[in-house]
Amino acid sequence: MxxxxxxxxxxxxxxxxxLRSRTTVPYVRTFPDAPDSSRLIILPGEDDPSTPSTSRGRPIGPEYYDIAQKIAFMDTHKIDTSVISLANPWLDFLPGEKAGEAARKINDDVDGLCAKYPGRLYAFGTLPLSAPVEEVVQEIERLASLKHMRGVIMGTSGLGNGLDDKALDPIYAALEKNETLIFLHPHYGLPVSVYGPRANEYGHVLPLALGFPLETTIAVSRMLLSGVWDRFTKLKVLLAHSGGTLPFLAGRLESCIQHDGHLKELGKTEGRRDVWDILKTNIYLDAVIYSDVGLKAAMNASGADRLMFGTDHPFFPPLEKDQKEWHSVNANYSAISTAFKDDKVAAEGVLGDNAIRILKLDL
Ligand code: URA
Ligand code: ZN
Known part of the structure; x- marks a missing residue:
């Protein structure tokens, strides 16, 4: 299996x-109180001087960039194949004139890493979203010709105005035409003010546990409301973290649409594809939710055959030194065995068979 x-x-x-060459977020640097350990600072506001040094970014070691460590992690956790993706914030922060070349280089590098481990690695590519739209489309076309690429990873900012921006239509059209799946992943979270005056006493918990999933939920709701899937009926999107909170909130979202006088006035409550249709036709969900409770909501929303196992490696490592097995990974394995305890075929689907089928992996 x-x-x-x-x-x-x-x-x-x-x-x-x-990242090492930069001095503003995102960057990698050392701090005077720990000059031997580099820290990766990527999230908005993460380097605020009032933040204690233990929650200013995270330590960055070779598990973040050495592919041999990825393979060792896979071996430890009995993972046969990984579909690797550049982590956030991707190339979002680059000036437009630099983004195209950076994307080509990174995509070729990542495809080359996959080639070193036949059958064990595939990848989602990265798009130069700050470059002119034609350059983004060119990279989508080029990625379709790279042997190990199985989609693209993207944040929620799009070209700077979110994923409900009409200016993205040529990009959605190119993705749909090439049958390229979008792996939609959060990065920006919510405005830090919502976490309150004591936020920096709580480490990364509020932005990662709640900000990330709500960011995804809002982004995908905006896509739905702007009719992206009415215009691009075959556009496929894999949502990180089991859809943020979309499986739980889909009914409320749909009800709010049906009861919105403004939308009715504009004729937008009729003749549209509803959220349930899109969840079961266009959306795929990962199983990175750490509990069978959330996983069952994801299964009920999209179907067990659209869920796919994930780890989020190298994030969420064990905090104990010398702990080889990762609690975060085991929590995701346990969630699958609990949620699908009476359905072995569905469990095997989530663990691997769905990914092989959906991403056309040659295994
Ligand atoms: N933190 C991040 O910044 N990215 C992830 O993917 C997970 C945790
Ligand atoms: Zn992730």
């Missing part, structure tokens, strides 16, 4: 060099 991890990141060495 093959196990496939579809949510697992890497910062290839060229990207780490880029």
């Amino acid at each position: 093959p196990v496939v991890d579809i949510h697992t990141h890497i910062y290839p060495p060229t990207y780490v060099e880029l």
